[in-house]
Amino acid sequence: MRVTVIGSGYVGLVTGACLSDLGFKVVCLDKDEDKVKMLQAGEVPIYEPGLKELLSRNHAEGRIRFTTDAQLAIDHGDILFIAVGTPAQEDGSADLAHVLSVAAMVGRNLKDFKLIVNKSTVPVGTADRVRAAVKHELTQRGMSSEMFDVVSNPEFLKEGAAIDDFMRPDRIVVGIDDGIHHEKSQRMMGDLYASFNRHHSRTVWMDVRSAELTKYAANAMLATRISFMNEIANLADALGADVDQIRRGIGADNRIGYSFLYAGCGYGGSCFPKDTQALVSTAQAHGQLMSVVNATEQVNERQKTLLVDRLVKRLGDDLTGRKIAVWGLAFKPNTDDMREAPSRVVIKSLLERGAHVTAYDPVAGHEAMVALKLDCAGQEALLNNFNLVAHDMDALHGVDALMVLTEWKNFHNPDFQAMKLSMRTPYILDGRNLYNPDALADLGIAYQGIGRRNELINLSVEPVMLETPALNA
Numbered sequence: 526m527r528v529t530v531i532g533s534g535y536v537g538l539v540t541g542a543c544l545s546d547l548g549f550k551v552v553c554l555d556k557d558e559d560k561v562k563m564l565q566a567g568e569v570p571i572y573e574p575g576l577k578e579l580l581s582r583n584h585a586e587g588r589i590r591f592t593t594d595a596q597l598a599i600d601h602g603d604i605l606f607i608a609v610g611t612p613a614q615e616d617g618s619a620d621l622a623h624v625l626s627v628a629a630m631v632g633r634n635l636k637d638f639k640l641i642v643n644k645s646t647v648p649v650g651t652a653d654r655v656r657a658a659v660k661h662e663l664t665q666r667g668m669s670s671e672m673f674d675v676v677s678n679p680e681f682l683k684e685g686a687a688i689d690d691f692m693r694p695d696r697i698v699v700g701i702d703d704g705i706h707h708e709k710s711q712r713m714m715g716d717l718y719a720s721f722n723r724h725h726s727r728t729v730w731m732d733v734r735s736a737e738l739t740k741y742a743a744n745a746m747l748a749t750r751i752s753f754m755n756e757i758a759n760l761a762d763a764l765g766a767d768v769d770q771i772r773r774g775i776g777a778d779n780r781i782g783y784s785f786l787y788a789g790c791g792y793g794g795s796c797f798p799k800d801t802q803a804l805v806s807t808a809q810a811h812g813q814l815m816s817v818v819n820a821t822e823q824v825n826e827r828q829k830t831l832l833v834d835r836l837v838k839r840l841g842d843d844l845t846g847r848k849i850a851v852w853g854l855a856f857k858p859n860t861d862d863m864r865e866a867p868s869r870v871v872i873k874s875l876l877e878r879g880a881h882v883t884a885y886d887p888v889a890g891h892e893a894m895v896a897l898k899l900d901c902a903g904q905e906a907l908l909n910n911f912n913l914v915a916h917d918m919d920a921l922h923g924v925d926a927l928m929v930l931t932e933w934k935n936f937h938n939p940d941f942q943a944m945k946l947s948m949r950t951p952y953i954l955d956g957r958n959l960y961n962p963d964a965l966a967d968l969g970i971a972y973q974g975i976g977r978r979n980e981l982i983n984l985s986v987e988p989v990m991l992e993t994p995a996l997n998a
């Protein structure tokens with residue numbers, strides 16, 4: 526069985542790389558010529574641990590190819606994955622333009638039976654629309670409209686651990702509808718994922734609509750756990766309790782478990798924000814309320830501004846003359862993905878208040894510049910006060926505060942003494958609760974985490990007053 530993956534972004538490349546590593550002959554199609562040229566030359570356009578090695582090995586061994594040639598790609602695969610983007614539109618609903626244009630392209634190029642597998646995250650009913658778009662093209666060409674099937678196979682990988690998630694899935698959701706191709710489609714999907722089902726079956730078979738909704742339900746549930754913990758953390762701050770102790774106290778309950786209970790400065794990424802919005806939008810279109818998911822989003826938006834609010838409370842609203850360091854730009858560690866990253870909200874807000882921001886991220890610097898240029902469109906002068914540095918300690922010279930926004934491993938155990946000497950005021954706003962408040966208290970470093978008995982940690986360390994009194998306002 527041969528596989529074609531249409532859309533060579535995060536999901537498409539990981540899917541293609543992993544399936545080629547399992548022995549399938551894979552063709553990855555993308556409409557972006559530069560991206561395909563890079564891939565053909567052995568370069569990988571995204572940072573994802575292990576991906577480059579996996580692609581180069583399978584490319585060298587002839588199991589994976591990259592192309593912009595639609596006809597070649599459609600001819601190649603018995604299974605055609607759709608893995609193109611489904612970004613949020615202005616009203617929050619998912620934009621299906623890429624998915625439907627791929628469906629039409631498949632219909633224009635189809636010569637024999639193909640199984641179309643929808644891997645993009647799409648609202649309920651999209652498989653029907655893909656089916657209709659393919660049929661329309663086939664009918665135009667005077668061909669049988671029964672020479673394909675459409676199934677749903679949503680992707681649950683996490684960026685930063687994508688290869689491992691794909692190769693060792695908790696479950697594989699496959700939605701297939703009753704119809705003349707049901708048995709054949711089920712057999713093909715079973716064969717495709719047989720390597721993962723040898724020990725016990727990880728595949729959860731269901732109908733297409735349920736599979737489409739399962740993906741949104743999973744992301745909404747995970748996002749809700751984060752926002753719930755963020756609200757508990759903010760309450761813990763107000764009450765002098767410690768959210769990390771609470772996390773361990775509730776996580777030990779089997780009914781709750783430990784995952785996704787970390788409080789922080791908000792979630793981001795290409796999935797949770799857009800998928801929760803799309804779910805709310807779908808519910809609205811069907812006259813349903815999604816109160817919990819709505820609240821999840823609102824809490825997250827507030828959480829992204831929490832650290833700046835705290836800084837302003839201490840240093841004043843006008844941050845002119847203040848220097849702030851930021852460690853971590855990507856929305857999470859082990860990726861350079863800046864989509865919806867909290868750092869974007871934080872940095873823009875600091876720059877608008879007149880602060881000078883020096884930032885460090887192990888891999889996301891380039892993507893961060895692209896994102897911040899977009900965010901500051903029309904206010905380009907703001908970026909004169911922003912600079913990136915190549916080492917974490919270089920960000921700290923003479924700063925009034927350090928904000929930690931991404932939990933990269935190399936931020937876990939820094940040299941606090943050296944940091945204290947380098948900073949103008951030793952003050953850390955820890956957006957990922959990486960540090961031990963008691964240890965920092967002993968070191969005389971002012972510290973604010975998220976939900977960690979905030980007001981108690983050395984906030985008596987006075988900020989340095991600036992020479993111009995107005996700047997201390």
Ligand SMILES: NC(=O)c1ccc[n+]([C@@H]2O[C@H](COP(=O)([O-])OP(=O)(O)OC[C@H]3O[C@@H](n4cnc5c(N)ncnc54)[C@H](O)[C@@H]3O)[C@@H](O)[C@H]2O)c1
Nearest residue numbers: 532533534535536555556557608609610611623645646680
């Ligand atoms: N990134 C994640 O962590 C993740 C996880 C699970 C599910 N998803 C879902 O998977 C889908 C893809 O996400 P992504 O992050 O990989 O997107 P992406 O933006 O990284 O990649 C999409 C790719 O599709 C290509 N493309 C668009 N239209 C095309 C066309 N007509 N023909 C060929 N190529 C085309 C683009 O050029 C791009 O390279 C989305 O629906 C997303 O919600 C993403």
